[in-house]
Amino acid sequence: MRYEAIIIGGGLGGLVSGIRLAQAGRRVAIISAGKSALHFCSGSLELWSKWREELLGLSESHPSHPYNIVGLERLERYTKEVKEMFRRAGMSLVGDFEKPHYRLTPIGGLKPAWLTLEEYVTFGAKSDLEGRRVLIVGLEGYLDFYPEFIASGLGRLGAECRVEKVSLPELERLRESAAEMRAVGIARQMQGEALERLAEKVSGLAEGCDLVLLPAVFGLADEECFRRFARMMKPAEVRVAPTVSASVPGVRAQRLLSEEFVRLGGQLIQGDRVVSYQLDRSGRIESLSTINHADILFRADDFILATGSFFGRGLVATSENIVEPIFGLDVVAAEAREEWCGEKILGEQPFQRFGVRVDGRLHPLKGGRPVENLYAVGSVLAGADAVKEGCGAGVVISTALMAADEILEQNGKRKEESL
């Protein structure tokens, strides 16, 4: 099978670069081994957990951070572009690069974020919470949402919080299998009469409140679900708060971005795994082989490695070392196994920064030399600690768009030369 570009990995990075390339008219395929970490989406795309000032000084404070390859100028541009990309795919994001806001964590903390899906609650500043009367509504039998934690978190910032629980007959059936009462199962019930009934019940409880928070269990198949619910809920403002995975808006994001990619002509190959690659005489990657397609090779001019880190198996920890399993690329990692992890689970974890080494154009190195037609993007890259720095989505999106742009630019040059 012949394409212009092949992307390994169907998560946020793979989809974002795939959409960009497909939009530019390129014949692109994404090869994806299982669904991605988008399913754990908090509702927000984070760029940096500290404020912008720190981001400006990044080249000095964190010289090996992938953001330094992208550069602040492009990072800002890409933040705007991804907002537009999500909008076209059917999701609306609030926020911008200039002015970060706070998002709510599932246990009631506030964390800075730059872009957040519209239905999620955000706060411009912590002081906004002072005197806010907040109603937090849990669902009977649903254990992946913690209204009391959220109430106590927001309470510390001066909000007056009340916690209520509601039950719906539609959800009773789910409780027959208690362990499987998850956000996704609830979201499937949230339509038609169930949605109306919920709106009615919550409206009844919302008297005197100016903000109502519910778990993010709206709109698995139907993007308009939450908006419809919010319109029924008068007069209080209503927003959702994140749940434990799988995240309903995350599942939706995976679907909508995939559909957008396919709509633009991209080929999405799912449930398959790249097992080897073939080089041409000049040392460029010529093709890939996968488990399902075996001796039918996937050929392309350019390849993007968007396989993620340990969860996506972009990096694999063996008993001896950390490897990039497909190409055997150079990996930045501590050699001694005991240096991989920090002692405190919530402290710095060195393995978070492990990943493949790239040059200034995102070409990964192999044996110290850049692989010319391969680009590495997202969390497979070395240098970032997505958890501590709150930069997971930012690194993914900015490097994914940069790699796509590099490919388009190089292709343009090649075409000019051949003319």
Add this chain to the structure above:
Amino acid sequence: MKYHKRVSSENNFEQCIKCTICTVYCPMLEVNPLYPGPKQAGPDAERYRLKDPQICDEALKYCLNCKRCEVSCPSGVRIGDIIAIAKAKSRHGHSVRDRLLSGSDSMDGVVASVAPALNSLLEKKSVRRFMDRCLAIDERRPMPKYASERFSSWFRKSAQREQEGFGKYVTYFHGSYVNCNYPELGKEFVRILNAVGYGVRLMDDERYCGIAKISSGLLRQAERDAERNVEAIRKEVAEGRRVIATSPSCALVMREEYQHILGIDNSDVKNYISLSTRFLYRLWERGEIKLAFKEDYHRKVAYHSACHMEKLGWVLYSTALLRLVPGLELVMLPSQCCGMAGFYGYKKENYDFSQAIGEKLFERIRQTGVDTVVTDCETCKWQIEMSMGLEVMNPITLLAEAIDFEKTRDLNQNK
């Protein structure tokens, strides 16, 4: 990598990191809260089953073996296989029904000889009610029609001689569906292959692929058939022929489940087992065959990605091949289970779940407004035809309809 080999179990359940992504994509969990879902029924419960093999969970029977959990699993856990094995082990004795539905090669000839009478008998309300009450085969589900001449008989009688003199050959694994129910598909396959310059052979002793037996838990019987098939495939491969099926489930079971569920080592021949559309598209893409189509052909169809096609990862070959047909308007349906899952949907206890799952697909088909659906899977065909009254075609059938055979034969100088 040595380390991983040491700690991995056969069906790698310990690779499950409890991310719950599979539960999002399980069609059964969506309609049936009594099913514990792929994560719990598969890798979670496997820990307990390792301690005590007698631990069995009644709810395992709900699993459709659609494998959508495996396609969605980021950690590569063979969730469906784990469940299938546990399901088979947890059953004691098998009902007459499951044996009947799983079929038997030795009965096929008898069935064909009485096919017209059998078909009309199986249409009778009273017979269906009897089967419903006594065999728990749901009376609302029409039985598939049996052909009065098996494909294999037709081939040996009417087609085998014409297969002489080709420069290249493939071996066709027709499977029980083409053999007993729908020989036309096999005939169309032979016609297309001949037109592009390939002679067709059959295996000396083709047995049922075994998918129905595996999903009914009849592993011992499935294993016997599988061993003979693998032997026969080996012989074909040794003589330089690929083995091509028209049924994606046959291809999947022979490539994957023979090894993962029945424990038969097929690694030497696995990649020589392919599907008709994949085989044809690969040849076309390499320029090794040419296809000419009728100039006045026109049809609008919706393509349904069968679960086992998703698992094989081969939807792209069928759709790429269909896209070669000028005058064909192809609408892609979102990939979802039709609920049938082979003979699963025939079983009385499953019928309602089967239809509830299917309804979501039927709704999407209705929205497209087409009157023809194309899908590679024969039991998806039964389900959509029965539930919607639409025409459902295999891609090979559509190609046979659209190809200009005379021109195609000339282009390929077939003998």
